Amino acid sequence: MSDAAMKELPKSDYDDKFGSQEQQETIERITKSEYKWGWTTDIEMETAPKGLNEEIIHFISQKKNEPAFMLEWRLKAFRHWQKMEEPRWPNVQYNNIDYQNAYYYAAPKKQKQLKSLDEVDPKLRETFDKLGISITEQKRLTGVAVDAVMDSVSVATTFKAELAKHGIIFCSFSEAVQNHPELVKKYIGSVVPYTDNFYAALNSAVFSDGSFCYIPKGVRCPMELSTYFRINAANTGQFERTLIVAEEGAYVSYLEGCTAPMRDENQLHAAVVEIVAHKGAEVKYSTVQNWYPGDAEGKGGIYNFVTKRGICLDDNAKISWTQVETGSAVTWKYPSVILKGDNTVGEFYSVALTNNFQQADTGTKMIHLGKNTRSTIISKGISAGKSQNSYRGLVRVGKNAENARNFSQCDSLLIGDRCGAHTFPYLEVHNKSAKIEHEATTSKVGEDQIFYCNQRGISTEDAIGIIVNGYCKEVFKELPMEFAVEAQKLLAISLEGSVG
Amino acid sequence: MLEIKNLEASIEGNKILRGIDLKVNAGEVHAIMGPNGSGKSTLANVLAGREEYEIDGGEVLYNGDDLLDMSPEDRARAGVFMAFQYPVEIPGVTNAHFLKTALNEIREARGEEKLDAVEFLALVKERMKLVELDQKLLNRSVNEGFSGGEKKRNEIFQMAVLEPKLTIMDETDSGLDIDALRIVSNGVNKLKNPNSATLVITHYQRLLNYIVPDFVHVLVNGRIVESGGKELALKLEEHGYDWVKEANNVAA
Numbered sequence: 102m103s104d105a106a107m108k109e110l111p112k113s114d115y116d117d118k119f120g121s122q123e124q125q126e127t128i129e130r131i132t133k134s135e136y137k138w139g140w141t142t143d144i145e146m147e148t149a150p151k152g153l154n155e156e157i158i159h160f161i162s163q164k165k166n167e168p169a170f171m172l173e174w175r176l177k178a179f180r181h182w183q184k185m186e187e188p189r190w191p192n193v194q195y196n197n198i199d200y201q202n203a204y205y206y207a208a209p210k211k212q213k214q215l216k217s218l219d220e221v222d223p224k225l226r227e228t229f230d231k232l233g234i235s236i237t238e239q240k241r242l243t244g245v246a247v248d249a250v251m252d253s254v255s256v257a258t259t260f261k262a263e264l265a266k267h268g269i270i271f272c273s274f275s276e277a278v279q280n281h282p283e284l285v286k287k288y289i290g291s292v293v294p295y296t297d298n299f300y301a302a303l304n305s306a307v308f309s310d311g312s313f314c315y316i317p318k319g320v321r322c323p324m325e326l327s328t329y330f331r332i333n334a335a336n337t338g339q340f341e342r343t344l345i346v347a348e349e350g351a352y353v354s355y356l357e358g359c360t361a362p363m364r365d366e367n368q369l370h371a372a373v374v375e376i377v378a379h380k381g382a383e384v385k386y387s388t389v390q391n392w393y394p395g396d397a398e399g400k401g402g403i404y405n406f407v408t409k410r411g412i413c414l415d416d417n418a419k420i421s422w423t424q425v426e427t428g429s430a431v432t433w434k435y436p437s438v439i440l441k442g443d444n445t446v447g448e449f450y451s452v453a454l455t456n457n458f459q460q461a462d463t464g465t466k467m468i469h470l471g472k473n474t475r476s477t478i479i480s481k482g483i484s485a486g487k488s489q490n491s492y493r494g495l496v497r498v499g500k501n502a503e504n505a506r507n508f509s510q511c512d513s514l515l516i517g518d519r520c521g522a523h524t525f526p527y528l529e530v531h532n533k534s535a536k537i538e539h540e541a542t543t544s545k546v547g548e549d550q551i552f553y554c555n556q557r558g559i560s561t562e563d564a565i566g567i568i569v570n571g572y573c574k575e576v577f578k579e580l581p582m583e584f585a586v587e588a589q590k591l592l593a594i595s596l597e598g599s600v601g
Numbered sequence: 602m603l604e605i606k607n608l609e610a611s612i613e614g615n616k617i618l619r620g621i622d623l624k625v626n627a628g629e630v631h632a633i634m635g636p637n638g639s640g641k642s643t644l645a646n647v648l649a650g651r652e653e654y655e656i657d658g659g660e661v662l663y664n665g666d667d668l669l670d671m672s673p674e675d676r677a678r679a680g681v682f683m684a685f686q687y688p689v690e691i692p693g694v695t696n697a698h699f700l701k702t703a704l705n706e707i708r709e710a711r712g713e714e715k716l717d718a719v720e721f722l723a724l725v726k727e728r729m730k731l732v733e734l735d736q737k738l739l740n741r742s743v744n745e746g747f748s749g750g751e752k753k754r755n756e757i758f759q760m761a762v763l764e765p766k767l768t769i770m771d772e773t774d775s776g777l778d779i780d781a782l783r784i785v786s787n788g789v790n791k792l793k794n795p796n797s798a799t800l801v802i803t804h805y806q807r808l809l810n811y812i813v814p815d816f817v818h819v820l821v822n823g824r825i826v827e828s829g830g831k832e833l834a835l836k837l838e839e840h841g842y843d844w845v846k847e848a849n850n851v852a853a
Binding site: 547548549550552553554555556557558559560561563567568570571572573574575 | 649650651652653672673674676677678682683685688689690691692693694698699700702703706707710742759763
């Protein structure tokens with residue numbers, strides 16, 4: 102594609118209509134399946150008073166026994182946030198959020214210091230069991246270290262000893278602040294500064310916990326690191342913060358998965374993830390996101406406003422984002438890579454599924470600064486019900502980024518006739534040697550495909566599962582094996598037989 | 602096996618089938634011939650259970666059961682197989698995965714054990730030979746990038762694996778060159794057995810040189826106007842469809 106053509110990439114805005122009366126009824130029957138993971142665990146909470154002001158920030162910092170630099174940083178972020186406006190440019194609609202009518206700190210009361218998983222609150226264990234991610238099973242069967250985050254405070258971390266042998270630090274953010282303040286101080290906000298955007302500023306001011314991961318020079322992390330997040334207390338905003346640092350030549354594959362219980366009121370989730378990859382380091386970050394999407398009438402559900410960004414700081418570094426997004430009422434999220442070093446690589450593989458009244462505005466940003474930088478974007482949007490699904494992606498090639506290359510493929514799949522798919526690709530190219538390719542398609546799960554499956558004895562529900570999983574194949578193959586299986590199940594649950 | 606009584610059907614308000622009567626017994630091959638627009642494909646699709654078609658009257662008994670009351674997947678599980686005129690592409694889904702899912706659904710309905718990957722592979726390797734299909738096609742997406750001939754052979758290959766009782770071949774000969782026609786027909790002939798029946802829907806006689814029917818029916822304007830043995834097909838080849846229309850007072 103020529104430079105001239107690049108600048109006039111089509112913005113396709115595609116709403117499709119098709120389907121017979123019967124099809125429509127089947128769609129409605131099947132897409133109305135209930136969220137299976139809606140329940141509340143009754144654990145005593147320690148909660149900050151409602152509202153947001155400097156006092157609350159002092160309270161949070163004090164609760165967490167933070168060093169002065171953290172409090173200072175939080176306060177700066179808060180003061181900056183107060184001057185900011187909530188962004189309205191995403192292609193989503195939701196009621197105004199009353200930031201003063203929310204709790205900003207809630208922690209399960211600790212009974213005592215935990216030494217092993219057996220000491221974890223049994224109710225908490227039950228919760229994880231319901232999610233099908235029994236920690237012990239995971240530990241035994243998969244060898245995945247699990248840092249289980251419930252609401253805001255980490256309650257169990259496994260495989261620490263094994264990781265410590267390699268000098269790998271994998272712990273809750275709070276622990277990192279206590280035990281490795283110099284690393285936190287050096288890297289926090291270095292990729293996503295608190296000035297970055299409204300939600301990042303809010304997160305920086307009030308974040309309660311999250312994960313911290315540090316891979317020393319030359320170390321290849323021997324296992325996949327995994328964190329399960331879960332919102333539990335009513336009306337508690339969840340402000341996670343994740344920081345991953347891979348030193349020169351290090352490698353890590355990091356998994357993040359989420360589900361949240363049913364709520365009537367909308368809940369805000371504004372997380373920040375920062376990744377730093379030094380020379381020759383590689384970080385693979387995979388997410389399966391399944392926050393509560395709201396009920397079939399569009400009531401309730403999580404607002405998921407997340408800032409995820411990685412920087413390939415030095416030559417030959419590589420950062421790869423893979424996400425499967427099936428949850429949340431509203432999603433606003435653009436995992437990005439800054440390709441600063443020469444020969445660095447950024448990848449983004451995404452499946453975003455919306456059903457009922459869900460809205461998603463998601464995509465990526467690839468910022469090419471170094472020479473011979475390469476990026477790949479594969480985005481698969483799936484819309485069902487009355488949902489709206491937008492891809493928004495930016496590819497920027499800086500003045501000095503000689504021979505930058507990007508390949509983008511943005512596909513949309515429609516199920517039913519009341520949903521919408523939208524594509525907003527942005528290109529900013531300031532170097533003539535750049536080679537950029539963009540492909541976009543919109544298709545629908547056709548009645549012909551479903552009938553063909555039916556005629557071979559496959560039910561409509563299963564047919565949709567097969568067709569959709571086939572469509573997502575390019576992304577699923579980027580996921581670690583056990584995650585890929587989970588992702589396929591999630592798609593099946595989320596779609597339970599929507600028909601086209 | 603199959604008994605169609607006074608079947609009437611329409612699509613989007615247009616009457617297509619105007620009273621079809623047909624009886625097919627196990628072990629028989631019936632050919633349905635007719636000019637374009639006579640309702641051949643409609644008949645095939647109504648039997649397979651395509652929803653766009655409205656049933657306006659009549660009934661269809663399949664081994665004594667009300668076929669029209671069954672969902673398309675239940676018909677398939679009960680042994681009704683349609684070889685599609687235009688086989689559908691399903692990107693990203695391998696032929697093997699698709700067929701294994703289908704086979705195990707059907708086996709389950711028959712009360713048989715599901716096949717595991719090894720057993721399945723052994724079965725498909727053997728059946729692929731029937732239609733001279735390359736094994737590489739197993740790992741390609743369903744019908745995606747297949748040539749016209751490969752698509753049709755893939756249909757017959759699926760039939761060979763699923764072992765239906767009643768096969769409806771919807772213009773399987775369309776778009777096939779003579780070699781592919783021979784391969785497809787050989788496959789069908791080898792699969793012929795006393796417990797299954799085949800309904801061959803075609804516009805042209807040439808397919809019937811290879812798959813020799815026991816009965817030939819001529820469909821004109823939604824009705825069967827002539828029935829006979831295989832010689833009827835030859836007569837049509839020689840004289841075209843006009844004489845049947847005239848003989849039956851149907852406007853051309």
